Amino acid sequence: MSESKIWGLLAQYENPAEIYHASEKVRDAGYEKWDACAPFPVHGLDKAMGAKPSKLPWAVLLIGLTGSSLMLFFESYTSGYAYPFIVGGKPLFSLPAFVPVWYEMSVLSSCLTAFFANWIMSGLPEPYHPAFASKAFERVTDDKFFIMIEAEDAKFDLEKTKALLADTGATLVEELKP
Amino acid sequence: MATANAAAVNLPDDPNVRGDVVLDEPVAGREPLVRGQHDFHSVTEMVCRVNEVPLKKTPMPFVFGTLLASAVFAMFGGYIGYLIWVGPGIWGNNNPVGWAWDIVNFVFWVGIGHAGTLISAILYLFRQKWRTSINRYAEAMTIFAVLAASSCVALHTGRVWMDYYLFPLPNQMGLWPNFRSPLEWDVFAVNTYLIVSLLFWYTGMVPDFATLRDRATVKWRQLFYGVLALGWRGSMRHWVTYEKAYQILAAFSAPLVLSVHTIVSFDFAVSQLPGWHTTIFPPYFVAGAIFSGFAMVQTLMLPARHWLGLKDLVTVKHIENMNKVILLTGSLVGYAYAMEFFVAAYSGNQYESFTFINRATGPYWWSYWIMLSCNVVTPQLFWFRKIRTSVGWSFVLSIFVNIGMWFERFVITVTSLHRDALVSSWDYFVPVTEALYLLGTFGLFFTLFLLFIRFFPVIAMSEVKGVMPQANPHWSGYDKKGHHAPAHAAVEEVHP
Structure with a gap:
């Protein structure tokens, strides 16, 4: 069981337009336990993700x-x-x-x-997150955009999800350890 | 700090020289908020560079400046000790002038704070995107100014060790504060203001602390910024809540801009003293507060943008916009001065009329005319675009406004008091050690401000990135698949 050792997948995008369209695709593919990370709130991305308004x-x-x-x-x-x-x-x-x-x-x-x-x-402060182990993720607060899909998601399948992320135009797809 | 390569990215201050960014603004020809060919990464670099100078390489002028400021701050500590040991007798206050520099300094500093909240809250609610590159400074200025103000007002009570009676704390005598008193309102107004400003400032900084954490190369920086960043990772689900919280904080801070100085003005207006007892005070004080605060933002920001190499983010457009606010509020203040005289004359009350004629021609005529020339005449120069867009003029005039606004509070407080209803009670107030008091508050303010510049992100990076044209996923520079097309190839605009 290689999948059980994986927390999820991390995909990198280069600009707001890419992550916007990618998020629409991940949302439409039916994933629920996933997240998009950006250095600033990308306008309309919450809708593209299907995120619920805050309470x-x-x-x-x-x-x-x-x-x-x-x-x-x-x-x-x-x-x-x-x-x-x-x-x-x-x-x-x-x-x-x-x-x-x-x-x-x-x-x-x-x-x-x-x-x-x-x-x-938001569950903060959260001192550790699996994505922090990724070197690429250090630029999430600078100029890169990321989507992460958790392995716990019902639809998660390592190969298929990887293919989906590659298909959305990700410039980098990484596996995240818990 | 003052980095040498700063000049390389910064454009000249000529407002007609524009960056090469495709204008993607709703109004054709509107100047971009970020000048020069910047992408998200270069904005991060430009801002973080200020904080990322290794400690041992801190530029000497900065070290000296901080040492000087903290020496003055230390002097202030000594002065406070002297004040507590001897008592307020070390001031020139007399009867009838029971309030003098202690209250003048308090109102001066509280007023300065208001510009920060106006920029961060009211301009945010009005979607004034240009605020993003100046709000961090201005909010920091607010907090340090309110701290300076609190130090004045907490120390003027005489028996400083009894200050806890200001708060409604249960005590064995069953005493409670008088909630009908403007002085008690002030306690709540200033403390609420300080706490809310701190929350707002910190909330805004968390994403930027995360940037500094992620870029940190040294252990102490990772720890320091890591703790402050609370584990922020830019999650969009967090951003949704975060933006809501920020919006709510702004919505609640906006009326604070108006209410805090209104309540400060009640300290005067609710009394029955000629010169204080006027209904014009609340709006007049609020306009004056914003006026002085914007001047202080200019005084701090103009040198900082130069030395820190932030000219592409804090552009001439920002300076011009702020000068327009100074012009507007300065004119409001001038109008209020005229209206005070009119009301005094029209009231037919001889005490009221006497107070105002006495202000302009009595023993304190000099303070009145300093106030009038600095506050009414100098801001009118900003009608000229050349002066409004000139960095040098803006700096000099902002200093004049700072001086004028300090004197305004002096005029209101001291001249109204020194002529009592009985001629036998008349007296003239001369300060004794108060200059050290005022200087000390500046020491406190500048020490904190310089430390802020050194260790905290001085520009709200995440917000600036959010208002750049590239931040819009439907920016015309991206084609429909989201790839970056060459900026100049963009012809038609794609709307969501």
Whole structure:
């Protein structure tokens, strides 16, 4: 079983147009456990890959709203109940005066969520990845474009997948060890 | 750093000399954002070269600059110790001038930060692609400026060791901060601003850290950038989430540009002092903040693009665009000055009128006229295209704007305070050791900024690559199969 020792295949492309068309072909061939890597977000490549839109905005909405409501509650609780004190003739629950801090904390909770959810949803930080063993892959953050298909994919067949990648115009196809 | 081969790739600054890249922009004849014959790899080279100079070969001018800045920073540390030991009596503050350089420096630095957020957030939301080659600097500037500002405002409280009372921390006395006070709003505004700017800056840098990691040849660089890059591998599935997160951070930062300095202006406007108690303050402060911030970006960027050899990325077009923003916001500030006088006259309130006439003709007349000439007159020179596109003029005028904006805060803070309602309370404020205070904040700012230039990617490489015409998979330079055709052979455009 030579295939069991292989994590997947890595194919290199030279420019955004090549990886765009190649991704369409890999998508249409029915692969699911595969990925395209690029030094910058190639416009429309997510659609060419058939990638689903991110759920991140929902996380931000949920936690942002929670943080926002908690802050308003906190301001009302401290100023109106825990430490009631009339300042400048304002009522204990003085909503207009609460707005700036309320607003800032809504922004802060949403931004912290966006920041952490971004990495968590992408499974980062990920110190090791099989592709990092490849010398060619070092240029993924420079000017080269890559497609990797995992051996775990139901449709994966070493020879056939290799042929498919070669057919999409890959300039280099490598086997990746786990 | 200042690399010798930089000149080889850089085109002259003449705005009429264009790179040989096929224009693939929606508007015919629009100048390309990256000049010269660059591909993705040469952009990487151009930017990484700055960071990849071996430590022992760091250019001497840079070493001296950093040593000088950090010496001033160290002096600032000593000054802070002196301040804590003796107390704010080391300043010339008196009664009625209880706020002087401490607050002037704070507002000055916070204001400067705003340009960074405007460039990174508002211009991003408006799809202003030219922001990509300047946003990294500008964001770094924001963070360091807000740190300098925080150091001023945290130290002006008198008993510095009690500063934790600013935060709503449970304590045995059952005390809570007064959330109805503008000074408490300020605590939240500035801290939120600092944290959000940091998150935004770091998120933007992760793909570039990965570039530096992948190019690293030395162990410490691999480790340093490897940890910072979080294992980023440019996966498109990551990019989708990443871009969403970046968009959301931008969307939340954009109102911060407007809200933070609005809240800073509330520190003044919510009081009932003539000269402070005006509704024009929030928009006027925000315009001034963006004005001063863009000037500071120019002051930092013009020498840097020269010494770091980044002229193809930070082009004359970028300089011109920024000068246009300076012109616009400078005119807004000038309008606000005029409107303040008008409102004072029209209000019929003699205290209000007195304050404004006193600003221009009273004992602090000199500060008012420095402010007016630097902030109102100098930016108007940018109506001339020759001046707007000249690197030398831009640099000199940006310095004037920096000076003018510092004096604006001085005028607002000190002249409004030194004439109290009772003539017997009138006094004249003279600084004692405050110059060291201001200098110290510059030491802090420049130390961090120089270290940033040395170790962090100064240009957002992944973003710049994304706005190059070649980044579009349907670029006319590629034929339908995706092969690179010679750039000049491209005739018809292929649309998706």
